[in-house]
Amino acid sequence: MMAEWKDCINDLKGVVLDICGVLYDSGEGGGVPIPGSVEAVKRIKASGLKLRFCTNETQATRDKFVAKLQRMGFDISVNEVFSPAPAACKILKDRGLRPHLLVYDEVVPEFADVDKSNPNCVVVGDAADNFSYKNVNEAFRVLIGLEKPVLISLGRGRYYKETDGLKLDVGIYMKALEYACDIEAEVVGKPAKMFFQSALADMGVEPHQAIMIGDDLVNDVGGAQQCGMKALQVRTGKYRPNDEKHPTVKADGYVNNLAEAVDGILKHLGE
């Protein structure tokens, strides 16, 4: 473990944190902070390392989401958070795309400035209970009726952890629509390279000077590594023991939680 830590923190200037499963677990009543995480975020900021948050959260607007985390005691602000909906809006505007939204009601305000009339594409997010057969079918009908169907998926996660168990994520419905229409979706958010790169650019830090900490082996850890970052997997959130035997993605380190990750980073940074 010593050698691995040295590799991870060599020339370390910035930290990128996933939110769900690292800072807190979502669920009834808004969710519960993971023990030690509030303190861990404070310690990163006090150390002089730059910090950004890369989340695929699409059940709320950034404003509401960050406000909730602040109420839990987290030292976090909106301009430190990178989430898929704002990134998608930019893409929609740049390409003249007018979306049919298959998303959670509370994230719709993020798309307020986007023309949604006469849709020529579908944007799918983590819609949870909005993934009724009727709603998924409606999105399908929009796509199948287009000469050039465009499907934008806000992330491609398989599942996430809430306080009452694992829940299906946007990736499932992305795959369902891909299969139904025989098309390929464009992913905005983790693990798309552009998403990590925008956070790094905002910090003014090169990939090899940054470390990502997340609970999703493929989308957080794998995605960050694809960009040239180091990445740690926490054993909280959606982590499952089998993750440590994954055939293709191997984290640079596995830690019990964010607090332990920060302990290791700060301890070895001082050496």
Place this chain on the structure above:
Amino acid sequence: MAARRALKAVLVDLSGTLHIEDSAIPGAQEALKRLRSAPVAVKFVTNTTKECKRTLFERLKKLQFDIAEDEIFTSLTAARNLLEHKQLRPVLLVEDSALEDFQGIDTSDPNAVVIGLAPEHFNYQTMNSAFRLILDGAPLIAIHKARYYKRKDGLALGPGPFVTGLEYAADTEATVVGKPEKTFFLEALRDLGCSPEEAVMIGDDARDDVGGAQNAGMLGILVRTGKYRQGDEGKINPLPYLTCDGFPQAVEHIIENLL
């Protein structure tokens, strides 16, 4: 050509081969009688996720076909056989009208998931429950994986997209039991005690009936009725063992050449 083993069984598709909706294919009833005078077992096979065996049987009886209900083998039957064979207790995500074909199967403390065409079950809650079972190792059995179908009010998603989604979620592969899957044909032949090489399939769907059967090791006879369109025989590889005008001609060929 290498000699094949003697024919022991004939599988016959229903819709498009023996009848089209409420009309029998001309001469089909007599041809079936002729087939029954031969020393072969006969089974009637079809993909369906909504109609139970009894409904299909009653339709054929009305059309004067000499048939017994237990000779009908559907994709629902294939699913049932698989469950019994592997002693699985399923969550049945199928239409109510199809539940009859699963009567007697223990569904308590489920350790398998069966998915058919059942829009009312494809809601987030039910999908989540199914996902959690599958993630823990429960086999996922799909009646078939159609992408979509035509309803009166437009196109509607079939079970395929939801099965694909669950496969991705749990990083697993579904066992698809309907035509043209090998499983379907092997299950149909299982209780006849004969191997695919001792059987022939007659159907109007080049890919699902003939292609599927030949892929399972059977001979395939394509009939030019029902959904057949000119040139369909060229769409599968290998070509059908025989393409002929209809079920009566297929039966003639079998009696004259394969017994």
